[in-house]
Amino acid sequence: MNLNVFGQIVKNEWLKTFEIRPDMNLSMGEFVVMPNHFHAIIGIGENKYNTQRDTHDDMQGNTQCRDAMHCVSTITTTATNDKNDANNPKNKYGPQSKNLASIIRGFKIGVTKNARLINPDFAWQSRFYDHIIRNDESFQKISEYIINNSMNWSEDQFFK
8 A cells, every 4th residue: 555645644653653652551452543543552551540449438338440442431420519510521431531532533633633734624534443352363364364455455445
């Protein structure tokens, strides 16, 4: 795949993703920039954001914890003062940083910022699709798919 200027931006921002987040213990797997999409494997190793378990007691005295595997709070909040009313809700899942969604969000922001210098109308699709690789067989299959994706581009439904 010969990358145009937008493809180069995507590639450079993906590579930068690993440089700017050394605290997250990221590992880069296979990736490919296609004319209309992007595939990548990213590993998030143990780090201070996904191994600590925050615990505290809720209003009923039950111990609540943070789901360290997914970095999502298991605690729901209720409005108790003017700052946490229905007009100013608190995210019941806790801060959404230092997780896969924040990595992808940062990557897409970097690409968008640079791409809009060339084309002010540049836009991403609204979502990204992820898949948890649970074993070596799955890892090998997905890696091969990514490696071979550009060779199969002429068979893609969006090929023009």
